[in-house]
Amino acid sequence: MSVFGGGYAGQILYVDLTDGSIQKKPLDREFALKYIGGRGFSSRILLDELKPGIDPLSPENLVILATGPLNGTPAPSASRLIVAAKSPLTGALGDSNSGGYWAPELKYAGFDAIVFDGRSSEPVYLWVEDGKAVLRSAKHLWGQKIHQTSELLKEEIGDDDIHVCAIGPGGENLVRYACVVTDEESVGGRCGIGTVMGSKHLKAVVVRGSRDVGIADPKRFKEAIDAYRETLVGEVWTETLRRLGTPNLVAHRQKLGIWGAKNFQRATIDGWEKISGEAFREKFLLKVMGCMGCMVRCRRYSAIQDGPLAPTYTKGPEYDTINALGAKTYVTDPAVILRAHYLCDEYGIDEQTAGSTIAMAMELYERGILKKDQVDGVELVFGNGEALLHFIEKIPFRKGFGDLLAEGTKIMGQQLNADYYAIHVKGLEVDASDPRSLPTRALTYAVATRGSCHLRGFPYIDEFIKPEEAMAFFGTPSVSDLHGLEGKGKMVAWSENWVTVSNLMGLCLFAWYRSRSFPMLIKRGLDLVSETFVAATGLPMTSEELLRCGERVYNVEKLFNVREGFGRESDYPPPRFFEEAMPDGPGKGSKLNREDYDRLLDEYYEARGWDKKTGVPTPEKLRSLGLP
């Protein structure tokens, strides 16, 4: 029996794929209080269980699927699943998360997390149902794409009300950035966790559960979630996300001129209206969707119903779809972008890294570094949608030039002696935007513990915090100045601790952090969440302590990376952002300045309590966080 009053299922499942043994271990109360769940569980287990320096594709690596205490409860948008491993793309800590319905279902089946170790001699899948788990042969599933895998499993199990977490051919063939797809359409894309699943010959994890996720204090819980929902009603972000989804950001990127178009050679896009949120809504949107328990409903469900790419039915696109597969490759045909997105999901490869790597190859081709005979005779130039679709079909099978593209930008850069054009941090490609004109974003992307990431922190606070709030909270009004540097290191560090909280709980960022009011970030993001956590679990918690849990987990991740050899030098944006000025748009002429960036990084390390020379957490800091 679980020692928890609610929230947690109370058990973690350990599966050794080498000998096929399966163990259930009770979730320790102190561990839960310290690391909460999700990224907290996965990061701590990776630090504890992995030997330093292992090959991420060896049997020694782990794959962890972790939920948070609010998954499975009716808390708003508590749908996110964390998938984690040492990343084969970066060699650093790797994790990714996805929405949908799978994480709650794992809780209903009686588990908070699953840890996979070893390697099976032949393809297998794990079938988990109401406290039981068995490994079954997946020989007949190997080679299948995502939807077909689910269809076959539903047929085999004899129920279509099951939830499937699977890899596609990309993961099987060890494309370095293979993703993990849950419920056919929710993608944990980044860092190649699907690749590690593939290396373990683990094709899928299938769950069905009918157990209760308890609520310790139902009356208090209902009040807390009602108050939480209240903060989302009338929030401008909620409305925008429902109407346009994340592609609403296309207009924002164009307005600020922060696209990384043409592999970061252009900051604006001619004819951007064709790929705007409005354009996708008008042309392809069938309906808006919500993940489990979501009232924001930012997810799109789209279809191409006529033309050469029909029929294509897919969830999405997201802003980052359009950025990676459209802006970076300069393909502005929305149907091609949507089709490319669909193919990436079906083959199980991360569209971010796929788009970024193809874009880099396009630049190398245009510069003559890659010759036509090296790229299978394809005219690999920017804007060539056919070339994009061609290679997305090759990468999952490592066919032809797809074999090199399957390595990601960092390795491709090394192999072609063209590092400079690989736009990544720690091996993970820069997503979201070009940070050259907005140094706070540069810092956020560069210090993120999973490699370049716009979701590890929240650097946009400077766009809306009031000077008096900045003064009171960060000790300087400069934080409210978009181009000010002072206080920004502190702000980024705070925002990382804060964002981590949602990843611990299993909450979706988009129903959690989007607000244009700084006090709301505290109220919804910490006060209401800690209240919901207390009501659900019966455990003690305060906003301050919850934020400290976020900081603790961030430090655990840093410790993992330090152990793998990532020091201060790995916390820098790619050289192109220092060397070349932005060529067009409102930020024209902007580039990062080394002195300014060093100053930002120093301040960030100081705020974090990390050694300025090495980036290593100081013993005092670790002690203060209860990390011996």
Place this chain on the structure above:
Amino acid sequence: MARQRIGYFENRQDPENICSRCRMCELMCAFHHHQVGNPRRGRIKVIALGQGEDIPVTCLNCEDPPCMNICPTGALYRKTADGMVQVNEDICIGCAMCLNVCPVGAITLDPVDGVASKCDLCQGEPQCVTYCPASVLKMTDAGQFARYRMKGFARFLQSAGEER
């Protein structure tokens, strides 16, 4: 008052006013009735048909309810002729005969308690209606629901006329 039930009032012309499969109805139903998170204990279920088609299904509150008629113990009853069929959980033996005869599958055996479980309209304040973010679930009667369908059909005729 005519017999009430939960109706699905979608508008297929508006992508925001169709069931978006957030399953909030399932979650809040189970929470209201059992104070837990467990959609399989909800008395409404979103049926996913693929390619973006999702339809919430729950009890239709039949005029001549087969579930009530077949119940061998009298556990299913109606307080008043217009009210919703309810389950007396103390009398229900979990034989599942009601499941076999329900035309829509809206009565189930609760996976934890093992007794018949169905929509009771939450004693007048259905939680699925309150929490549906798309506002497509409404408490309704057959007459209202038919009028809503008629209106949709009338609009269709109107637009067909415009095209000509």
